[in-house]
Amino acid sequence: MNTEESEQDLQRRLQELEVSLPTNAHPVATKTPTSNNSVAGLNQFISLFKSLPNVGKIIVVGVGTIVGFAILKSLLSLVATLFSLAFLGVIVYFGYQFLVARNSQKIEK
Numbered sequence: 001m002n003t004e005e006s007e008q009d010l011q012r013r014l015q016e017l018e019v020s021l022p023t024n025a026h027p028v029a030t031k032t033p034t035s036n037n038s039v040a041g042l043n044q045f046i047s048l049f050k051s052l053p054n055v056g057k058i059i060v061v062g063v064g065t066i067v068g069f070a071i072l073k074s075l076l077s078l079v080a081t082l083f084s085l086a087f088l089g090v091i092v093y094f095g096y097q098f099l100v101a102r103n104s105q106k107i108e109k
Contacts, residue, residue, distance in 0.1 A: 049060060 049057065052060065
């Protein structure tokens with residue numbers, strides 16, 4: 001008898017829970033990929049740029065060009081520095097092999 005009462009109690013509680021739940025529940029929203037956020041940011045920038053007056057557009061393009069060339073110059077300087085260091089490393093390596101390694105072979109003989 002006790003199990004029948006507990007089953008009935010569980011059934012009644014289940015029905016109460018079903019009634020209390022909203023019938024038009026919305027599905028859980030999933031996170032959008034970050035690429036959509038970057039596209040949305042780009043679209044927002046474009047719409048802001050289009051709303052600027054002509055003088056403002058010229059200033060934004062000029063400043064953007066100057067900043068772009070400054071970044072490009074920095075990157076090219078970095079690449080040139082890396083090539084110089086690599087070349088210097090090769091010279092030091094071959095200099096060591098030529099001078100020190102040959103001298104140590106002469107001493108051993």
